[in-house]
Amino acid sequence: MLKVAIRGLLAHKWRLLTTFLAVALGVAFVGGVLVLSDTMNKSFDDLFADVYRDTDAVVRSTETIGSDFGDVRAGVPIELVDVVRAADGVAAADPSIEGYARVVDKDGDPVGNPAMGAPTFGGNWTDIDELNPFDIVDGRPPEAPGEIVIDRGTAKDAGYEVGDRVTVQTQAAAEEFEVVGIAAFGTADSPGGTTYVLWTIDEAQRLVGEPDRVAAVAAVAEDGLSQAELAERIEAALADAGAERVEVLTGEEITEETQTEIKESLGFLTTFLLVFAFIAVFVGTFVIYNSFAIIVAQRTRELALLRAIGARRRQVRRAVVVEALLIGLVGAVVGFLGGLGLATFLGDFFDLPPGSLAVLPTSVATALITGVVVTVASAAVPAWRASRVRPVAAMRDVSVDTAGESRIRLAIGLVGVVVGVTAVVVGAVGGDLPTVGIGVAVVFLGLLFVSPGLARPVSRVLGAPLARLAGATGRLAQVNAGRNPKRTSATAQALMIGVGLVSFVFVINSSIRLSIDRTLEESFTGDFVIDSGTFGVVGLPPQIADEVAELPEVEVVAPVRWSPAFVDFAPGEGDEGDLGDDTGVAGATAGAFELLDLLVVEGDADLGPGEVVVNVDTAEDHGLGLGDEVRVSFLDDRRPEEARVARVAGIYDDTRAAGGIGSVVVSLDDWSAALPNASDIQVFVQLADGVSVAEAEPVIEELVEPYATAEVQSVEEYKETLGSQLDILLNLVIGLLVLAIVIAMLGIANTIAMSILERTRELGLLRAVGMRRRQLRAAIRWEAIIIALYGTVLGLAFGLFGGWGVVRVLRDDGFTEFSVPVATLAVLAVLAAVLGLVSAWLPAWRASRMDVLDAVSTE
Amino acid sequence: MENPAATPPTSGDLQDAPATATAAPPAARAVKATKVYGQGPTAVVALDEIDLDVEAGRFTAIMGPSGSGKSTLMHCMAGLDYLTSGQVFIGDQDLGALSEDELTLLRRDRVGFVFQAFNLVPTLSAIENITLPLTLAGRKPDQGWLDSVVAATGLADRLDHRPSELSGGQQQRVAVARALVSRPQIIFADEPTGNLDSRSGSEILEFMRRAVQDMGQTIVMVTHDPVAASYADVAIFLADGRIVDRMDQPTAERVLDRIKRFGE
Ligand SMILES: Nc1ncnc2c1ncn2[C@@H]1O[C@H](COP(=O)(O)OP(=O)(O)O)[C@@H](O)[C@H]1O
């Protein structure tokens, strides 16, 4: 039977082309993502191995705090640098200071954006070669305040040369420096696209560090001393000096830890991309299933003949499975090769060094197995059906399978849809996210069951205007689209998945945008927002707020800060040494509460030194009332522990606006006392009475001109900024779903092409009685459009409803509004119809070219 | 002829109207029509310089043994296939001068077809199949004419049925009705009764004969059945791609007789 399978395959090779493509595309995506991930891991491994190659030990703080952007670690006191240098066995040691800094280019725009790409770092130059991964390629190292070295990548991007005067902005300041040198990272322009500004140690301290603190101390061992031995000796020296809360890592340890951390964060990216790769594969299963189902139906007579002459059911089934196996294997291999191409392309996109793909055996195996297993599993039902063909069918006319309106199936599906819809509605109203999730999944499964039953009536409805407008071609398209309900529905389902997900994402996006707009309109009473254009990742120097406050046009200036911190809600209750829970705290003034229209329900928001305001939930959770004490400790907090205790001065209601400012709000005085180099994340501005936005904007703009990253935005612009931040994610997700839609389109082309083969005689008859070529083409294209629209309608229904459920259930988490982007979805529907048309182009053209006489006399 | 085609259906377009039997130009014509399949030593001459005038308003049967070229002749005269040399005309239109699309339009507007089997589009109802050539042309059926064609099929109560719900004979009647509905200049039928039992067959033949007699239609029918040929006004005999005989008012016995003589 293997021979039969191979013969069958060869006989149908063109028919299986789209199936093969569906497998190959899915595998290419999966394989590409895996190889990309391997490659990125490898290049970051290499990168950090390079960075720490000759570092033998690192001293750092043990104090960390969790935040949305990963763990943040405290610094070590600067005195320890000398302790390390003096330690036995240390050949050389230098502090390492690293923070946010951006070079401003000649047009006044900052280079790079840490919110959307590689980090932008500023730090200290070290003269100890072993500790410095950079090599000066032009000029010299920085020797005095006011001098910098920049990486070659930044120099190229911004067109800077040695001797140029360059503005650098940090969270603490924006100042001008002289470029005295340009450095390369080995053979690369910069480490992984990261931009670097390097100062002397003192300057780095002032601009990106905290006074008296450095991020870490790195040391090189004397000749002949092992890393472990060095670490031990440094530990001893630190203990002698009475240093607390510090640890010593060997060079190998820090390398490995950094490599692991980066792998974990890349793991998120890989998982995210793999989700979309598997969606594409899943859509492919519908195409594969359909192909085999159609082929089996078309070969009924041949299969019956095999059965009649003694082939056993098992043998027939195996013939089909082997065919699927071969297709799956070839598709997977070709797909994986395509995946290598994809990984190379994406590698370029992510600035990986060229020509260094890392292909691990596990990735190869995963991709290939995915392709083969998916193909064989998709063909399982058709194979089973093939084995059920009765030998007598060989003697009978083959009738086209029009089944699909199975009542049981329809009933199960309808029950599923009703149960799912109910679950979504109940969950959405009751605020129960898991119920909504399960409901959406059940609706999806229900639709899979119902859709064959709906295929005929829906094509009738969708085709009705066509039949009226396009006459005979429209009418034929209408009836043909509903001719094989199972086939039509499997084809449409593939599209439904893509369209459903895309419309879901659109609905969520549009709902968030509307919610933000409404919240801002309703609660923000200010006129401007100033931030650093990094979506809150980094802040601005506090001078900006001070300077804006001096303007006569301005009434209220309300800077807001944010940081992870330890908060002890019951200090002094026998828990010495415990600083409290990791909590995001905000720093603000009364003005922020006023401009954000936050309701203070108890006390007031007039934050002075030693005072905090908490939100209602926090007050309830920790039993806090006015005057109660809480202790807020920052990392590198300069205040003694006693000075960190503050009293609750007010309790505010943050449920009205989207999230308020934060659960614990600290006064700016306390904040600055704790962290002298603090920065403002946002500055809200309200103008004086009678000053218009148009009048004030240029004045404020001019004032912040020296701060390149500061963006002055009116409320309208601010809405747009928040929206565009969402759009980046939206576009990424849509982009990743495109392949799923392309595969669904292949499915349409596949179904149409195979159906046409089946209808050769009928098409010949139509041509004989006077159907013109272009009428025939039109009829076939219309048919594809109806199928595409059917899938789109299912997808839209699913996406809109799922979107509604999720938006409703999250109404207390910022989704205050539900919004349907009607115009966008209409464009989506039109686009799907156009893609349907395009996918039928070739089959339609081929059908119209066939010889009338041959067609009429086809067996 | 007991009932000459006295009342041809009137149509504004002269070309579309079937010519009357008397002194009219032929409905279709073949001049030195030659068709060769293949090349070199394996070439088959299916039609060998055939000259034939199909008289308008008459029922012509083309007879001959299997492989004699009947189907080929019909296909070439109907614009479904091209000649190797020679000419064929529908009315005075030389088919060789027409492009593929013009041929299609000619088939749609001026030629009717009845095949041996698979005559109908399975997804369309009987009435949709009947009116198909008109819908393809984007024309409204002439209701009176449509009614009389439908009445003649005797299927007035089954018009909304799908072909699969009709018997073989009924399907063929629908096919003939479809051929009639656009009032073509000529109808070609290739063994229209070949797949039917004799009763259903005679119903179709009767139907076609009435179409010629009462409606003035021109029909060319390929058959190898002497009984079928006896419904025709004239029988043409083909052998090895040539016309070997012609018989007016054939009867089954005379045709059978003639065929036997070929056999000898
Ligand atoms: N497509 C074709 N290719 C080659 N030879 C053909 C083809 N069609 C018909 N023939 C040959 O042409 C001759 C006439 O065939 P046909 O017109 O079908 O005869 P009939 O209809 O009288 O049985 C036969 O010898 C047949 O084998």
Ligand SMILES: [Mg+2]
């Ligand atoms: Mg024949």
